[in-house]
Amino acid sequence: MANVDFDTTPFVEPSETKIFGTVETSVDFAKTFGEDVTLKRALSALQRGPGGFYRDNVIACDGDAADYMFFVVSGVVRSCKVCESGSRNVVAFYLPGDLLGWSDLKHSLSIEAATDTAVLFLKRNALLFLATRDSRVASYLLSATTNQLERAHEHIILKSKSAKYRAATFFTELWVRLGQPKYLDVPMSYQDIADYLGLTIETLSRSITDLERSGLISRVSSRRLLLQNRFALGRMMN
Amino acid sequence: MANVDFDTTPFVEPSETKIFGTVETSVDFAKTFGEDVTLKRALSALQRGPGGFYRDNVIACDGDAADYMFFVVSGVVRSCKVCESGSRNVVAFYLPGDLLGWSDLKHSLSIEAATDTAVLFLKRNALLFLATRDSRVASYLLSATTNQLERAHEHIILKSKSAKYRAATFFTELWVRLGQPKYLDVPMSYQDIADYLGLTIETLSRSITDLERSGLISRVSSRRLLLQNRFALGRMMN
DNA sequence: CGCTCATTTGAGGAACTTCAAGGTCAGTGG
DNA sequence: CCACTGACCTTGAAGTTCCTCAAATGAGCG
Numbered sequence: 032m033a034n035v036d037f038d039t040t041p042f043v044e045p046s047e048t049k050i051f052g053t054v055e056t057s058v059d060f061a062k063t064f065g066e067d068v069t070l071k072r073a074l075s076a077l078q079r080g081p082g083g084f085y086r087d088n089v090i091a092c093d094g095d096a097a098d099y100m101f102f103v104v105s106g107v108v109r110s111c112k113v114c115e116s117g118s119r120n121v122v123a124f125y126l127p128g129d130l131l132g133w134s135d136l137k138h139s140l141s142i143e144a145a146t147d148t149a150v151l152f153l154k155r156n157a158l159l160f161l162a163t164r165d166s167r168v169a170s171y172l173l174s175a176t177t178n179q180l181e182r183a184h185e186h187i188i189l190k191s192k193s194a195k196y197r198a199a200t201f202f203t204e205l206w207v208r209l210g211q212p213k214y215l216d217v218p219m220s221y222q223d224i225a226d227y228l229g230l231t232i233e234t235l236s237r238s239i240t241d242l243e244r245s246g247l248i249s250r251v252s253s254r255r256l257l258l259q260n261r262f263a264l265g266r267m268m269n
Numbered sequence: 270m271a272n273v274d275f276d277t278t279p280f281v282e283p284s285e286t287k288i289f290g291t292v293e294t295s296v297d298f299a300k301t302f303g304e305d306v307t308l309k310r311a312l313s314a315l316q317r318g319p320g321g322f323y324r325d326n327v328i329a330c331d332g333d334a335a336d337y338m339f340f341v342v343s344g345v346v347r348s349c350k351v352c353e354s355g356s357r358n359v360v361a362f363y364l365p366g367d368l369l370g371w372s373d374l375k376h377s378l379s380i381e382a383a384t385d386t387a388v389l390f391l392k393r394n395a396l397l398f399l400a401t402r403d404s405r406v407a408s409y410l411l412s413a414t415t416n417q418l419e420r421a422h423e424h425i426i427l428k429s430k431s432a433k434y435r436a437a438t439f440f441t442e443l444w445v446r447l448g449q450p451k452y453l454d455v456p457m458s459y460q461d462i463a464d465y466l467g468l469t470i471e472t473l474s475r476s477i478t479d480l481e482r483s484g485l486i487s488r489v490s491s492r493r494l495l496l497q498n499r500f501a502l503g504r505m506m507n
Numbered sequence: 508c509g510c511t512c513a514t515t516t517g518a519g520g521a522a523c524t525t526c527a528a529g530g531t532c533a534g535t536g537g
Numbered sequence: 538c539c540a541c542t543g544a545c546c547t548t549g550a551a552g553t554t555c556c557t558c559a560a561a562t563g564a565g566c567g
Contacts (some may be wrong), residue, residue, distance in 0.1 A: 039325070046339040081548080110422075112426050118429070120425065120426045122422045122425050122426065122427050123422075133415040133418055133419070134415070134419060135412075135415070139419065139422070140422065152375060159408070159411075161285065162404070162407065162411070163404035163407070163408065164404075166400070166401035166402075166407065167402075169400065169401070169404065169407040169408075169411070170397070170401065170407075171399070171408070172411055172412055173397075173400070173411055173414065174373075176411065176414040176415055176418055177371040177372070177373070177414055180371055180414055180418050180421060181371070181372060182423075183422060184348075184361075184378065184419060185361045185379070185423035186359065186421075186425050187349050187360050187421060187424050187425055187428065188358045188360065190425065190428040190429070191356070191358050191428070191467040191554095193554080194554080194555070205516095212392065219515070220513080221431055221513075222513085222514095228551080229428060230514090230555080230556090231555075231556060232515095233514090233515080233516085233555090233556075233557085234554090234555060234556070236514060236515055236516085237509075237515080237516080237555095239504060239515095240516085242514075250270055252562065252564095253513085253514080253565095280520075431522080431523095432522075432523070447551085458545075458546095459545075459546065460545085460546095468523080468524090469524055469525080470545090470546075470547095471523090471524075471525085471547080472522090472523055472524070472544060473544090473546095474547055474548080475523095475547080475548080477547095478547075478548085490532095491531080491532075491545085491546075
């Protein structure tokens with residue numbers, strides 16, 4: 032795991048950053064709940080943002096009051112823990128459409144932009160209150176948490192596998208989450224991935240080289256991969 | 270990780286097993302929701318059981334339809350994944366008061382008794398429907414999942430630490446979950462713990478010996494430990 | 508081009524696993 | 538009561554995987 036310095040660059044206002052849209056993002060969130068106008072209005076009432084963040088900007092610190100939850104509009108967000116020794120664990124990556132920041136009182140993880148991102152801020156009290164009034168919101172929140180719980184369980188299991196298998200699984204699942212594009216353009220740094228998988232960046236690199244030699248993936252360019260034989264990846268167990 | 274055979278012993282009826290109470294268990298669950306009589310009645314209407322299980326009995330198989338959720342009344346339940354190679358991952362332990370089985374369609378993990386247990390079966394449809402009618406139920410479900418999500422995140426982080434640290438943390442947290450008793454009577458087998466921590470049983474054993482030599486814990490008897498210096502455990506990082 | 512930062516590669520060492528054997532304890536039957 | 542058994546835990550020695558440190562290569566940018 033890498034020794035990292037916190038990047039404490041403050042919140043970047045959306046107006047400053049042309050790359051982040053505003054209109055479509057609200058729609059993006061609301062569309063999860065269908066076409067109900069009242070609900071849409073209630074949701075946009077409690078949102079702030081979207082906030083734009085550059086890669087490695089800190090969105091919320093470990094220990095901060097958990098007043099807000101975060102809805103990813105674009106880019107990739109990571110949640111991570113840096114321990115005294117300086118080693119870092121990336122606990123999860125969040126893609127557009129994901130909602131994060133479930134802790135009650137304080138965030139127990141640092142929430143950071145893994146790429147340039149746009150993030151919607153949702154006041155958690157307001158959201159939870161809304162859930163008590165509208166069961167669609169409540170059931171959305173519940174299914175969001177259970178999905179993330181399932182994902183976390185898979186992550187736990189993954190961490191007991193070999194380095195090569197971890198890497199292969201990571202890229203395959205990322206590819207699926209990104210909608211199975213022709214080429215996998217890996218959005219986050221290899222250091223982030225290594226910290227997610229519990230490997231050093233060197234071991235990750237060697238694993239990728241290894242996968243390439245086995246003909247399972249190929250490197251089109253630095254961060255652009257081609258998954259050659261998705262099923263062979265599955266067979267390569269433990 | 271151990272090569273394990275599935276124990277497919279079927280459901281044990283409560284009547285057959287004197288060790289599992291019946292009356293107090295319903296109360297145990299209902300008290301989570303306070304004294305509301307209607308709610309209590311609704312909850313007990315959708316429960317089946319409590320079912321008694323002996324150690325290593327399978328409560329639900331990986332792949333089974335997820336019709337029921339499980340509420341632990343007594344004992345310890347584990348959820349785990351056995352992969353083709355025969356290695357096993359224990360993903361979580363559930364203690365009395367915990368609710369598990371959140372997956373939608375199919376369970377993706379095997380749910381088993383880690384000790385003799387009593388488990389309440391709750392029809393998931395009914396429970397989810399109840400949540401749409403009573404926001405207290407909805408918010409209970411949400412807080413249960415977020416707690417487990419937080420626990421899973423800590424588990425993920427733990428799996429990147431040294432063997433000694435993993436063992437120390439495990440025993441400390443178990444001790445806390447069990448209400449900080451004088452002696453820690455470890456309820457599950459060392460094999461279960463090793464599979465939870467992603468270690469072999471040998472490495473776990475060596476780690477415990479190591480912790481004992483460091484004066485951090487001592488073995489009172491085989492499964493009864495005394496946490497000597499809880500704070501030194503925290504300092505012993507990575 | 509020359510800078511910086513990210514990634515790759517190599518060699519040696521540490522941590523964990525594997526394999527094999529021994530020890531402990533509770534239950535069982537002589 | 539004591540030997541026998543089997544399940545579970547502990548210990549030792551050798552092997553493997555991954556990490557650490559160091560250096561080289563490659564990519565992106567002014």
